[in-house]
Amino acid sequence: MFGGDVELDINSYNTQSGPIFTEDNIETNDEYNQSGRILLDVSGERTHRGNFARFKVQPLMQTDGTFGLDDSWFAFGNDTGLEAKVGRFEAFDLFPLGQDVFVEYNGDTSDSLYSDGQGYIYQAKEGRGRSGDAGQVLVSKASGDLYAEVSTLFGDRTDLFQGGTYHGFTIQEDSKNAFIIRPVLAWTPGSWTLAAGAETNLVDDAIVDERGQDISERDGYGTRLSYSEGAWSLNANLAYMDAHDEENLTLGLNMLWHNFGLGYIHARNEIQNVKVGSSVEFASGDYDVDTLYTSYRFPEVLGIEGFDIYLGAYYSQIDHEEISNLDEADRYGGRLRFKYLF
Known part of the structure; x- marks a missing residue:
């Protein structure tokens, strides 16, 4: 089978350069640009006596001239609901954002990068997948209203930490390969879904900083x-992370009514033991990140099936218990998205 989609965005938003947690003035910049990509979806399946084997590959052609890859996996299983999947993909979403046309934050999210001196919005996605050179294997079982999966992510995970530091301490280059396991259990009685999961790295000292921690x-x-x-x-949604010298708690609530979407995310973080004299020294203590976002979808523009236009906007602010100049760090933006499915 062959398909895909076109997703092109016209953006206007505010950005910051350098750390947010600093005694210096925060540098901000208003940007106007275009982003997006064309995704090609190629998939296939064969069956035999209740068993199946299927694959999917989704190359991306970005509007900036670069190429990428979304999903690329092979799966096999049977009609009893048992399946194994190997390759590049995303596991079960424990923190869905709804109609997230444009959602940015004062900081980073757990499916992206952890940056010193920025806020962190943990969303139970550090081991969800699509992570650099790391490999993935997932085993799942669906039975009636119940669904269970165990996903693994293994390989080099130093790419989680942008800039090569953690709390101001330099990360050692001779890191081991990590092995992250992520079990999830979901129950879907009718219109409701209740899911819970966890993620943890099983390899000791996979990534070590200059202190040997x-x-x-x-x-x-x-x-x-x-x-x-x-x-x-x-x-x-609720997510909680217990990390070295750090705790992160995130709450999320979002809704979609017809074509209108609205969401709110609150992150509460506690940072301890930051390196004295480093550029992120002022990150220690408690801080909150609050983000509000909204969107609207215009379906079947010009009467063309599969052609939709979206409007999206967000506003995000950060508040630290010991830093007074963070009003300058407010982030906001708007987006016009053209999406066509083929």
């Missing part, structure tokens, strides 16, 4: 309650 010791947990019926869709 194991900063790859990161235990995360997530729960999700979702409802979908008719024109309504609701998600309530």
